[in-house]
Structures are given as structure tokens and as C-alpha cells.
Amino acid sequence: MSSTSQDKPRKQVHLAAHFPGVNNTTVWSDPEAGSHIEFSSFAHFARTAERAKFDFLFLAEGLRLREQGGKVYDLDVVGRPDTFTILTALAAVTEHLGLTGTINSTFNEPYEVARQFASLDHLSDGRAAWNVVTSWDAFTGENFRRGGFLPQEERYSRAKEFLTTANELFDSWHGDEIVADAQTGTFLRDAKAGAFVHQGQHFDIQGQFNVPRSPQGRPVIFQAGDSDEGREFAASSADAIFSRYATLKEGQAFYTDVKGRLARYGRTRDQLLILPAATFVLGDTDAEAEEISREVRRQQVSGATAIKHLEFVWNRDLSAYDPEGPLPDIDPDLGEHTIARGRAQVRMYRDPLATAREWRELAAANKWSIRDLVIETGNRQAFVGSPATVAETIDSFVQADASDGFILVPHITPGGLDAFADTVVPLLQERGVYRTEYEGTTLRDHLGLAHPDNVRDERAAS
Amino acid sequence: MSASSSLPVSSPSSPHLHLAVALDGAGWHPAAWREPVARPRELLTAGYWTDLVTEAERGLLDFVTIEDALGLQSSHVTEPDSRTDQVRGRLDAVLIAARVAPLTSHIGLVPTAVVTHTEPFHISKAIATLDYVSTGRAGVRVQVSARAHEAAHFGRRTLPPLRIEDLDSPAVRELTTDLFDEAADYVEAVRRLWDSWEDDAEIRDVATGRFVDRDKLHYTDFEGKHFSVKGPSITPRPPQGQPVVSALAHATVPYRLVARAADIGYVTPHDAGQARAIVEEIRAEQRAAGRADEPLHVFGDLVVFLDDDPAAAAARRERLDALAGYPYTGDARIFTGTPAQLADLLQELAEAGLSGFRLRPAVLGHDLPAVTRGLVPELQRRGVFRQSYEADTLRGLLGLSRPANRYAATA
Numbered sequence: 001m002s003s004t005s006q007d008k009p010r011k012q013v014h015l016a017a018h019f020p021g022v023n024n025t026t027v028w029s030d031p032e033a034g035s036h037i038e039f040s041s042f043a044h045f046a047r048t049a050e051r052a053k054f055d056f057l058f059l060a061e062g063l064r065l066r067e068q069g070g071k072v073y074d075l076d077v078v079g080r081p082d083t084f085t086i087l088t089a090l091a092a093v094t095e096h097l098g099l100t101g102t103i104n105s106t107f108n109e110p111y112e113v114a115r116q117f118a119s120l121d122h123l124s125d126g127r128a129a130w131n132v133v134t135s136w137d138a139f140t141g142e143n144f145r146r147g148g149f150l151p152q153e154e155r156y157s158r159a160k161e162f163l164t165t166a167n168e169l170f171d172s173w174h175g176d177e178i179v180a181d182a183q184t185g186t187f188l189r190d191a192k193a194g195a196f197v198h199q200g201q202h203f204d205i206q207g208q209f210n211v212p213r214s215p216q217g218r219p220v221i222f223q224a225g226d227s228d229e230g231r232e233f234a235a236s237s238a239d240a241i242f243s244r245y246a247t248l249k250e251g252q253a254f255y256t257d258v259k260g261r262l263a264r265y266g267r268t269r270d271q272l273l274i275l276p277a278a279t280f281v282l283g284d285t286d287a288e289a290e291e292i293s294r295e296v297r298r299q300q301v302s303g304a305t306a307i308k309h310l311e312f313v314w315n316r317d318l319s320a321y322d323p324e325g326p327l328p329d330i331d332p333d334l335g336e337h338t339i340a341r342g343r344a345q346v347r348m349y350r351d352p353l354a355t356a357r358e359w360r361e362l363a364a365a366n367k368w369s370i371r372d373l374v375i376e377t378g379n380r381q382a383f384v385g386s387p388a389t390v391a392e393t394i395d396s397f398v399q400a401d402a403s404d405g406f407i408l409v410p411h412i413t414p415g416g417l418d419a420f421a422d423t424v425v426p427l428l429q430e431r432g433v434y435r436t437e438y439e440g441t442t443l444r445d446h447l448g449l450a451h452p453d454n455v456r457d458e459r460a461a462s
Numbered sequence: 463m464s465a466s467s468s469l470p471v472s473s474p475s476s477p478h479l480h481l482a483v484a485l486d487g488a489g490w491h492p493a494a495w496r497e498p499v500a501r502p503r504e505l506l507t508a509g510y511w512t513d514l515v516t517e518a519e520r521g522l523l524d525f526v527t528i529e530d531a532l533g534l535q536s537s538h539v540t541e542p543d544s545r546t547d548q549v550r551g552r553l554d555a556v557l558i559a560a561r562v563a564p565l566t567s568h569i570g571l572v573p574t575a576v577v578t579h580t581e582p583f584h585i586s587k588a589i590a591t592l593d594y595v596s597t598g599r600a601g602v603r604v605q606v607s608a609r610a611h612e613a614a615h616f617g618r619r620t621l622p623p624l625r626i627e628d629l630d631s632p633a634v635r636e637l638t639t640d641l642f643d644e645a646a647d648y649v650e651a652v653r654r655l656w657d658s659w660e661d662d663a664e665i666r667d668v669a670t671g672r673f674v675d676r677d678k679l680h681y682t683d684f685e686g687k688h689f690s691v692k693g694p695s696i697t698p699r700p701p702q703g704q705p706v707v708s709a710l711a712h713a714t715v716p717y718r719l720v721a722r723a724a725d726i727g728y729v730t731p732h733d734a735g736q737a738r739a740i741v742e743e744i745r746a747e748q749r750a751a752g753r754a755d756e757p758l759h760v761f762g763d764l765v766v767f768l769d770d771d772p773a774a775a776a777a778r779r780e781r782l783d784a785l786a787g788y789p790y791t792g793d794a795r796i797f798t799g800t801p802a803q804l805a806d807l808l809q810e811l812a813e814a815g816l817s818g819f820r821l822r823p824a825v826l827g828h829d830l831p832a833v834t835r836g837l838v839p840e841l842q843r844r845g846v847f848r849q850s851y852e853a854d855t856l857r858g859l860l861g862l863s864r865p866a867n868r869y870a871a872t873a
Contacts, residue, residue, distance in 0.1 A: 142692035180502035
């Protein structure tokens with residue numbers, strides 16, 4: 001008798017690549033580490049991802065340089081390009097790779113963002129995707145016309161209305177308006193092409209959108225927030241989630257939770273892909289990979305970095321402490337978090353007193369210094385092992401519904417993906433769970449998502 | 463007074479003319495898309511724009527500009543029309559430039575950015591990034607929008623409906639002065655952001671664990687009437703330090719913007735006398751702005767119909783006007799004639815103080831190659847145009863040095 005797992009068709013694994021970011025995952029001190037800003041680095045990274053037949057490249061974004069203790073945080077990579085501009089340039093050096101940009105719904109306006117995504121989609125022949133993020137902080141707002149205008153509790157309401165409005169703009173052209181008949185002199189079939197009116201709590205706009213319908217109709221929509229509101233937003237409106245749960249158990253819990261929310265919105269489970277961010281370390285053998293993994297984690301957490309990370313919890317200046325010494329015996333400052341700005345991470349520590357107590361106990365029991373503690377409690381890489389081990393683990397996680405695939409986050413720019421492309425990808429292909437050639441041309445094709453035109457046609461017909 | 467005596471203020475001096483072409487849709491004539499050489503169904507494709515810029519680069523041109531607007535094209539200056547017989551719909555100009563950048567190697571890329579409704583922080587990093595992806599060939603043409611219907615696309619400010627016949631009324635003057643003052647603030651904020659990282663801010667000092675020297679990152683602290691920008695930029699200082707800033711100007715208020723903030727002003731004289739007067743006015747504004755010793759190019763804009771037979775060019779214009787249903791006119795002089803006749807005119811206008819020209823091909827598929835394969839060889843024969851690219855950056859092609867960073871300690 002065949003078991004349930006054998007009856008179930010094997011899922012195809014989706015893979016994507018996150019350009020190494022501005023946090024301590026990225027090891028800039030490695031001799032192999034190249035530029036984080038030159039186009040050649042981005043081109044190398046994108047070409048590797050395309051060689052490996054990945055679905056897309058993913059770019060994060062932060063609209064103000066992070067600060068700690070009132071000064072620009074200088075221990076991690078600092079500086080990044082403009083998202084739209086770099087993605088569109090990458091469209092020139094790739095043919096199939098999806099191009100996913102993180103764009104903030106707080107410090108932008110729908111008309112401008114919609115025309116940028118529609119333009120990217122045209123200029124890449126249908127490869128654009130938008131990771132919709134929100135922020136509200138006045139710290140970032142200081143770089144923009146309106147300053148910190150948005151109360152925290154309204155950020156999802158603005159994000160939802162922003163996306164709704166952008167979709168109305170994308171849909172304001174249907175794709176058949178441009179006739180361009182030189183004989184009759186008819187360029188446009190319809191003088192009202194692009195007409196829109198949106199009146200809502202956050203946006204009151206009207207007129208004509210000026211970018212005709214792009215190959216994908218709308219960019220693929222990603223969501224990354226983890227709160228209940230964020231998950232609900234994803235279930236209602238997103239095509240894919242960039243999640244943080246790359247372990248088996250956490251991944252399965254998240255997957256079950258979010259996929260379970262889809263029915264409420266009349267959506268099926270294959271209409272929302274769950275793609276956790278995943279770090280990895282490869283070695284010739286599992287033992288060698290473990291060794292490298294430990295070394296990388298030490299590179300990622302210098303003594304100075306360890307002190308700064310402790311400050312996230314303590315919310316105090318701890319620069320007088322020795323990273324090789326014991327943890328501070330003073331308690332965290334429970335007032336408003338002021339030490340680190342421009343970082344979502346600090347909100348993860350909801351009970352700083354308990355975290356501090358727990359960490360002191362751990363350090364005492366294991367004789368850990370501050371730096372040891374930060375290294376040991378920090379995230380281990382999601383996948384550590386030989387190529388065979390990593391391929392098998394990725395496949396098994398996907399088959400076990402911990403995810404639909406992974407967005408890989410290498411720790412070296414720009415070559416950190418090369419070994420994965422050369423060694424793990426062929427093994428996934430041998431297992432029959434990963435494409436050997438791109439079958440379609442658009443990102444929607446790669447992700448198995450319907451073209452939004454079809455969705456609309458079905459609605460019209462029903 | 464001779465033209466040259468009014469120059470010393472600071473025209474970048476060069477025996478050569480500078481040449482740019484302005485790219486827009488199928489060309490500047492509203493019926494251009496109906497010509498057999500036009501590719502009207504490809505205006506939204508990467509291939510179309512790549513072909514145009516590649517052709518311009520083959521002609522060794524200094525740069526291309528790419529038109530843009532935050533609304534549909536219109537035959538009216540100030541409001542939408544409902545025409546269906548002209549090109550409507552376009553792509554974001556900065557992104558077109560970015561898409562073409564990796565496929566070209568020398569030509570400058572100068573997209574239009576509307577400053578009235580956008581964020582200086584976003585545009586600053588977008589143009590800085592264009593400079594990275596083109597390794598030093600980025601510029602920007604800043605444009606204000608006084609159009610009420612474009613303001614309604616953003617819903618953030620209300621502009622009164624504007625009629626062309628009211629342009630000289632006090633209310634409209636006040637509005638346009640305010641919009642151009644905002645544009646000058648915008649350019650200042652953008653320029654500060656480009657300088658907000660010193661060139662050697664990235665240190666990668668493994669011993670101390672520091673990736674950047676934060677003493678070399680600077681708050682821009684720009685505060686103006688319409689916005690403030692704290693900084694620093696999230697994007698490091700671009701390869702050129704300061705990408706090239708340009709603006710089109712037709713009157714004193716915009717001339718002032720050019721004089722205060724730009725590296726290139728595009729102007730629209732219809733003869734040498736007008737050219738001389740405009741250049742003098744801009745130079746006076748430049749002195750008033752305290753920029754007398756900074757290089758500032760003044761380029762003449764011309765719409766061009768080019769054919770080897772002057773009668774053919776004139777006939778082509780007539781035929782297109784008939785197709786359009788009205789004679790096409792605009793801000794710039796419309797030239798019809800041969801490449802040699804155009805070369806004569808350009809040299810005459812250059813004598814009046816213009817250092818270069820931005821040609822607006824009437825039909826891109828016809829008049830762009832006529833520029834690169836007809837006009838350029840003619841100018842080369844006359845010894846007034848480059849035989850090969852002499853620099854790798856747009857600033858270099860324009861004779862502009864890489865500027866010192868305003869925030870760097872000079873000690």
C-alpha cells in the first residue's frame with residue numbers, strides 16, 4: 001500500500017536569490033567580498049541566479065541609514081542603490097530572471113510607483129515584482145516631504161489602500177488600446193484609456209494613468225510582514241510571502257496558518273507562495289560545512305557587533321563593556337526604544353527583562369562571553385552541509401509543506417551564490433523537483449501564477 | 463558687443479560643438495508615428511529605446527535626453543486633450559535610461575524628472591544609481607509641472623487650472639515663480655545628497671570592524687519652503703560625484719533656475735540675436751547667483767527635418783502637418799534642410815554664445831540617423847565635432863571636471 005506522502009505529487013521547488021543586505025549576515029570583511037554598489041556585482045549575482053534557473057532576484061530596501069546611539073551604524077555594509085533603477089538595469093543583462101523590488105507604501109505615491117513598476121514590467125518583458133512594505137517612523141520620514149506623517153496603527157490601512165489604488169491604475173489600461181494604425185491615423189482606440197478615480201481615506205486622486213498595460217498586467221505582489229495584520233494582508237492581496245521561517249517546524253506552522261487564511265478571500269492554496277529567506281553554508285562534506293558555518297558566524301559577529309546587538313535588548317549604551325567579558329548586570333532600559341533607529345529587529349524583543357535574564361543564565365551556564373552569547377543565540381544558517389545534504393533538506397522541507405521554496409541569502413557579495421548554482425541546483429534537478437530550463441517568459445510563469453487578465457475575465461464571466 | 467566678449471563668465475570653452483538629441487515617442491512631430499520608418503507599436507519596448515540610443519552613440523553624440531511627464535501626452539500645453547490620433551502613453555524616463563545603460567558605453571543618459579510631485583530623496587538615489595549602472599554617464603533634466611490635472615494624479619497639492627493666455631497674469635507668475643523656486647530647492651537637496659557620502663567613506667577596516675568612516679557621511683539638513691531632507695543618502699556618492707543637471711528654459715524665471723542650479727540650460731532662440739540675448743541674460747543671472755566662475759553650458763534646442771535635398775525636408779514637414787491636421791509649431795525653431803545647412807546654422811548660433819545643441823528629431827526613425835550619419839560627418843569635416851569619444855563620463859564629454867565634495871574637509 002502506498003503511503004499518503006507517495007500519493008501526493010511531488011511539489012516543484014521554487015528558488016530565488018536575495019542580494020546580500022545591510023545587516024551582519026553579509027560578511028564584507030571576507031577577502032572574497034566585492035563591491036556592494038558597483039553594477040558589476042549586481043550583474044554577476046543576477047547572472048548566477050539566472051544560470052541556476054532561479055525564479056527571481058530580490059532586493060530589500062531601507063530609506064534611511066541605520067543609526068545607533070545617535071550615529072550612523074558603521075559595522076555592517078552601508079549603502080545601496082535605488083531599487084527601480086538597479087532592477088531595470090539588470091533587465092538588460094538577464095532574460096528570464098524575475099526582478100523583485102521592495103518598495104515602501106508610506107514614503108511613495110501610487111501614481112509614481114505604479115508607473116515605475118509598469119515601466120519595469122515593460123522593460124523586462126514581464127518580470128517585475130513588488131514587495132510591499134510599510135513603515136511609519138518619523139526617523140525615516142525626515143528624508144521625505146511629509147515627514148513622519150503616518151500613525152503606526154494606520155500603516156497597514158495605508159498599505160492596503162496603496163496597493164488597491166496601484167491595482168486600479170494597472171488595470172486602467174486593458175491592453176488593447178494601442179492600435180497604431182498609420183493608414184487611418186488611429187493611435188488609440190479609446191480616448192479614455194487610463195482613466196481612473198480613487199477616493200479613499202488615504203488617497204483622493206483622479207485622472208489618466210500614462211503607462212499602457214504591461215506584459216504581466218500587474219507586477220507579482222510580495223508581502224513580508226509577520227504580524228497578524230501582515231498575514232491577513234498577504235492572504236487577501238499577495239501572490240507570495242517573503243517569510244522568516246526557514247526551519248521545518250516554524251515553517252510548517254507559518255505555512256499552515258497563512259494558507260489557511262486564503263479561503264476566506266476566495267483564494268486557493270496555490271495562489272499564494274510561501275518563500276522563507278534562507279541562509280546557507282556549503283562544504284565538501286557535512287563536517288566541513290559545519291566548520292565553515294562556525295567560522296562564518298564568528299565573522300558575522302565581531303566583538304563590536306556583539307555589543308551593538310546587546311544594545312538592541314538593553315536599549316542602553318554598552319560601549320564600555322568588554323565583548324570577551326561577561327554580560328552586563330544592569331537591567332535593560334524599558335523606556336521607549338531610542339538606542340537603535342531604522343531597524344525592525346529591535347521590536348522582536350518584546351520582553352527585554354526576560355531576554356536579559358535568559359541570556360545571563362545561558363552565558364553563565366556555558367561560560368560564554370558577550371560575543372559567544374550573541375553568536376550562539378543568533379540564527380544558525382538555515383542549510384548547512386554538503387551539496388547532497390542541502391539539496392535533500394530543501395526538497396524535504398518543501399515536500400513537508402514548510403514552504404514552497406526559498407529565497408537564498410548568501411553571505412558573500414557577489415559570488416556567494418556561485419557554489420550553490422554549480423553544486424546544489426544540479427542535484428535538485430536530478431531529484432526531479434527543480435526546472436532544468438525556464439518554461440515560460442514572465443515571472444508569473446515561473447511562479448505558476450495566473451495572469452491577472454484571466455482572473456478578471458473569470459470574474460466578468462461569473 | 464561681440465559674442466565672445468560676453469562669454470568669459472564661464473562657458474566651458476571648447477573648439478567643438480556639443481550635440482545631444484532629445485528622444486520622445488516616435489519623434490517630435492505629432493504625426494511622426496505614421497511614417498513608415500516609425501515603430502509605433504514598439505514605443506514601450508526595451509529594444510526600441512536601445513536602438514535609438516545605440517544610433518546616437520554611433521554618432522558620437524554627447525548625450526540623449528528622454529522626455530517624461532506625470533500625465534498623458536497632450537497637444538495642449540496645460541491640459542489633457544482627448545485625441546486618439548497621436549502617441550499616448552509612455553514609460554518612466556529614468557528607467558528607460560537604466561535599461562539602456564548596460565548596453566552602451568560612452569553616451570550620456572539624461573532622463574527627465576518632474577520635480578513638482580516627486581521626492582528629492584528618491585530622485586537623488588535614482589540618478590546616482592543611473593550613474594553607477596552607466597559608470598559615470600548620468601544626468602537629469604529637471605522639469606516643473608504646473609498642470610492641474612497632473613497634480614490631481616497625486617492629490618497632495620491643488621494647482622489652479624492654467625490657461626496659456628494667462629501666463630503673464632500676476633497669479634500665474636507667482637505660481638510659476640514658486641514652482642521654479644521649489645525646483646531650485648529640489649536640485650540643491652539632490653546635490654547635497656550626492657555629496658552626503660565622501661568618496662572614501664567606505665573603508666572596510668577589518669581591524670576595527672568598521673565598514674564606513676561615519677565622519678565621512680553627512681547630514682544634508684536641507685530645509686526649504688516645500689520640504690526638508692535630513693540625509694545622508696542611502697546611495698554612496700556616484701562615479702561622477704555630481705551627475706549633470708539640466709533644465710529647459712524659455713523665460714526669466716526658468717533662466718534663473720538654470721543659472722542657479724544647472725550644468726546645462728536648453729534654450730529656444732529662433733535666431734542668433736535671440737541666442738545672444740538669452741545667453742547674456744543667463745550669464746547675468748549666473749553672476750547674480752554667485753556662480754560666475756562655474757561652468758554652465760547653454761544649448762540651443764531645434765526641431766529638425768533633415769534630408770539631403772532641402773525640398774524633400776520641407777515636403778516631409780508639409781506632409782506630416784497635413785496628416786496631423788494642423789501645422790506643428792512649438793517652443794523651438796523648426797529647421798528643415800540639409801545637414802550642411804544645419805551645420806551652418808549651428809555654427810552661426812554657436813558664434814552667438816551657445817556651446818551646444820539639443821536636436822529634437824521630427825521623426826526619430828528618419829532624422830536621428832540623419833543627425834548621426836549626415837550632420838555629424840559634416841561637422842567633423844569642418845573640424846568642430848569630435849572624431850571619437852575623448853572621455854568616459856558625461857562630465858568629461860562636456861568639459862566639466864569632477865567636482866570636489868562640498869562636505870569634504872579641505873584642510
